[in-house]
Amino acid sequence: MTVRLYDTKAQALRDFAPLDPSNVTMYVCGATVxxxxxxxxxxxxLAFDVMRRWLEHRFGTVTFVRNVTDIDDKVLANAVHPDEPWLDEPWWGLAYRIEQEFTQAYAAIGxxxxxxxPRATGSIPQMIELIETLIAKGHAYAAAGSVYFDVPSWPEYGALTNQRAGTLDASPDTDAGKxxxxxxxxxxxxxxxxPADATWASPWGQGRPGWHIECSAMSRRYLGAEFDIHGGGLDLRFPHHENELAQSTAAGDGFARYWVHNGLVTVGDQKMSKSLGNYVLAADVLEGRDPLVVRYALLAAHYRSSLDIGDSTFAEAEASLERISAFQQRAVRAVFPTDEGAFGFFGSEYPPAFGAAMDDDLGVPQALAALHETVRAGNIALDxxxxxxxxxxxxxxxxxxAVLGIDPMTSTTRWKAGVQRGMGALDVLVRTMIDQRAEARASKDWATADRIRDAIAAAGIALEDGPDGTHWSVNHGEVR
Structure with missing residues (x-):
């Protein structure tokens, strides 16, 4: 089946055909630190991590660029604290420190x-070059040391969001000479x-780049004048991505062939954002939780839908992962009874329904349904x-x-918690009851043995008797 992606610019699902079938090129707007x-x-x-993984699976190679905006009005503003000057730090120190926080949070959930x-500050010459091209083509002009994109000079402005330039509000940029x-x-x-070190020399005097030109210059530098996919959050469509599209195409670049945007996380149907003050820090979400649970919870909804996060979201993710993990443990014990470590990742064999779901605009909810159906069928086979x-x-x-990045067997903490529970308090209690049941059976006291087994089952524990003894696992309703 052909991979299809929802193109925001076309407002339709489109068959995905990369420029180079052996190397998909993607640019995703990263953090403003x-x-x-x-x-x-x-x-x-995570939305674009899953997209990248699937496209790598289908096409072999993905060149994936995600930028860091390390120079920006807000970066400069947040580096100083007028009421608490002892907290001041260099703007570049703040940017680097926050960049590391993003990197650690990303890595935590795989x-x-x-x-x-690339960092924006590493591509200033490329930005100046692109601005000079726009001026030469009559689509930009210098004024009072700044340079502006001339919106009326580009009739196609508004193509991404289907807006007419004449109906747009004023840009929030300084209006000196506009x-x-x-x-x-x-x-x-x-x-x-x-700060003086937040400026660079240019043909128009000391200054720094605007936000939008940064991504146009960096995508061109690392992927070329035309590339396959431009991604980002839905909130970036306007003005950021609209402005990127206008300035890059006005400069003569083919730019992005597909525009893909992920839905937002909401709180009570309201967008979560720093400006609204209703955000939940990644560090708080990850504290005390298995990162695999957080990953599962965030990818379980379709990437283009809004996602309202609550405690139940993580509880459902935890239960789903436990069902997967419980089956894996049972199956590994049964299939590799003498060497549980012999099992490894054996390739790309999965149900057709899974591949069809992923090919259809990354239908992760349907793909997860195929995954859990396979778990259920696997448990039936074991029975x-x-x-x-x-x-x-x-x-x-x-x-x-593996494709979704949610394999409990590759999560050291989760797999050890499931397979190597020997020192856990729960394991000690269950093992004691299993031993009591074994003694009752040895004495042919079948009533006591059955009563112990029923008590264990009532506690949500599934027992599996085998030639090498009795094994137990948490029963989430699909173990048997």
Whole structure:
């Protein structure tokens, strides 16, 4: 089946055909490192992590670029504390510190490192070059040390969000010398109130780049004048992505062939954001939780839908992962009774329904349904003693969870918690009851043995008798 993606610009599902079928190129807007990441940042990064994994599976290679905006009005503002000057720090120190917080949060939930992760401050010459091109083509002009994109000069402005330029509000950029209130800054003249080391020399004087020109220059530098996918949060469509599209195409670049946007995390149907003050920090979400649970919870909804996060979201994710883990433990014991470590990832064998769901605009909810159906079928096979079917299910589950990045077997903490519980208090209690049951059976006291087994089952524990003894696992309703 052909991979299809929802193209925001076309407002339709489109068959995905990369420029180079052996190397998909993706650019995703990364963090503006003004303050620590919240859960919305994790959800956005995760959406494109899953997309990258699936496209790598289908096409072989993905060159994935995710930038860091390390120079910005908010970065400069957050580095100083007028009421608490002892907390002041260099703007570049704040940017680096916050960048590390993002990196650690991404890594915690298994988001793959990008192929390239350029900082905006590392591509200033490329930004100046692009601005000069726009001026030469008549689509930008200098005024009072700044440079602005001339919106009326580009009739296609508004193509991404299907807006007419004449109906747009004024750009929030400084209006010193602007010809039209909708024009936006490509280069910002230095201000006496801002640090001297936050400016760079340019043909128009000391200054720094505008936000939008940064991504246009970096995507061109690392992926070329035309690339396959531009991604980001839905809140970036306007003005950021609209302005990127206008300035890049006005400069003569083909730019992005597909525009993909992820839905937002909401709190009571309201967008979660730092400006609204209703955000939940990633560090708070991760504290005390298995990162695999957080990953599962954030990817369980379709990437384009809004996601309202609550305690029940994580509880459901925990239960789902436990069902997967319990089956894996049972299957590994049954299929590899003498060497549980012999099982490994055996390739890309999964049900057709899983592949069809992922090909259809990354239908993760449907893909998860196929995964859990395979878990259920695998447990039935184990109950029936059909080890060939159990082995096939185990391999398929490994394939699907690897693609989604949610394999409990590759999570050291979770797998140890499931397979190596020997020192756990719960294991001690259950083992004591299993021993009492074994003694009752040895004495042919079947009533006592059955009563102990019923008590264990009532506590949500499933027992599995085998030639090498009795094993137990937490029963989440699909173990048997």
């Amino acid at each position: 003004q303050s620590g990441p919240h859960i919305g940042h994790l959800r956005a990064a 988001i793959l490192a990008p192929t390239y992760e 010809r039209d209130p909708r024009d936006f800054a490509l280069w910002k003249a230095a201000k006496a109130s801002e 029936a003693g059909d080890l060939d079917a159990a082995r096939a299910a185990l391999t398929a589950v490994a394939s699907m969870t």
